[in-house]
Amino acid sequence: MSQLSEQELVRREKLAKLRELGINPYPADLFPVSETSKQVKQDFKEGKQVVIAGRLMSRRIQGNASFAELQDSDGRIQVYFNRDEICTGEDKSKYNNIYKKLLDIGDFIGIEGELFTTKVGEKTVMVKDFKLLSKALKPLPLPKIDAEGNAHDAFVDPRNALQTTLCRFSGESTRERRIRKTHQIV
Numbered sequence: 001m002s003q004l005s006e007q008e009l010v011r012r013e014k015l016a017k018l019r020e021l022g023i024n025p026y027p028a029d030l031f032p033v034s035e036t037s038k039q040v041k042q043d044f045k046e047g048k049q050v051v052i053a054g055r056l057m058s059r060r061i062q063g064n065a066s067f068a069e070l071q072d073s074d075g076r077i078q079v080y081f082n083r084d085e086i087c088t089g090e091d092k093s094k095y096n097n098i099y100k101k102l103l104d105i106g107d108f109i110g111i112e113g114e115l116f117t118t119k120v121g122e123k124t125v126m127v128k129d130f131k132l133l134s135k136a137l138k139p140l141p142l143p144k145i146d147a148e149g150n151a152h153d154a155f156v157d158p159r160n161a162l163q164t165t166l167c168r169f170s171g172e173s174t175r176e177r178r179i180r181k182t183h184q185i186v
Contacts, residue, residue, distance in 0.1 A: 011137050015104045018135065021098070028134040031110035036048040038074035044123050045114060052077070052125065053133060057140075061100055067124075070111065078124045079111060085128055099130070106136030 004012070018025065018177070034051040035043070054072035064083040069076050083095040109132050113125040143151040 007139050008137060011104055011135070011139075015106065015135050015137065018098070018102055018132065022126075023098070023132055023140075025107075025135040029131075031131065031133055032074075034111070036074040037070065037072050037077035040115065040125065041075075041076055041123055048115045049112070050115060050125060051110070051112050055136075056103060056105055056109055059103075064095075066099070070109070070125075076123050076152075078118075079113065079127055079144050080116075080124050081089065081127045081130075081142065085126060086130065098124060098132070103132065104136060104139075106140045107132060108134040108136075113139060170180050 002088055015025070031053050031054050034049075037052065037054065040050055040052065045109060052070065052072065054070040054077075056068055057071045057076060058069040058174070060067045066081040068079050068081065070079050079093065083092055086095045086099070087093070108132045111125060111127050112129045113127045116126050118124050145151055
């Protein structure tokens with residue numbers, strides 16, 4: 001068995017703490033969304049209520065408030081977490097403990113919120129409530145940088161996306177595709 005990295009161990013500890021709080025992210029519950037990030041941006045109307053879900057890609061925590069970026073199948077959108085909007089009562093543990101301490105980049109979350117525009121003009125979802133859908137136990141892979149400084153990211157590389165789609169339609173398994181790609185490189 002391979003050794004787990006320090007980050008993977010920390011994520012497993014966070015998973016145990018989430019389970020102690022009665023939150024089990026496996027298997028992910030069905031979370032019906034009203035729109036995708038692309039639809040939110042296209043049909044943006046200040047104050048509109050939306051339900052979205054996606055992978056947490058970045059976070060900028062600033063005390064009682066936080067900006068984050070959520071990625072779904074259509075793109076990314078900025079979301080704004082405010083402790084007093086999420087936790088309207090005296091108990092602020094959902095924001096202070098779950099969001100700030102137990103969530104990581106790569107986790108899948110569902111969000112109910114309201115659209116607004118920030119002072120710098122960014123279309124944003126103000127989070128009214130959120131739910132952990134799935135906990136990422138491994139960190140996201142970093143994009144590879146070549147000698148010219150170009151980033152090659154398997155998640156956004158259109159060549160890889162097309163090849164993956166073609167393999168799905170042909171019925172080729174992921175393992176078979178990796179073996180084939182390895183033989184092509186060698």
